[in-house]
Amino acid sequence: MPVKKEHIEQYRALGIKLSYYRKMRGMSQAELAEKIGKTTGFIGMVEAPNMNKGMSLDTLFDIAKVLQIPAYQFLMYDEIKPLE
Secondary structure (H helix, E strand, O other), X not given: XXXXXXXXXXXXXXXXXHHHHHHHOOOOHHHHHHHHOOOHHHHHHHHOOOOOEXXXXXXXXXXXXXXXXXXXXXXXXXXXXXXX
């Protein structure tokens, strides 16, 4: 699904958070991709600053579950909270 121009910054922030939390969990893109049934390329695309495709809420929920982060945390654009 293509990203609307007016939402580009939010998707960019989401990708930055995804990358941050994934790395804090010591997980590679390939490991995360395998756990959620996606490709490594998909994870790379989501984390890329020039992301041009969106993801479903189901995928976001799957990522949040694997990373043990509440899904809403990815949508709070003003901060990155440390892992507990």
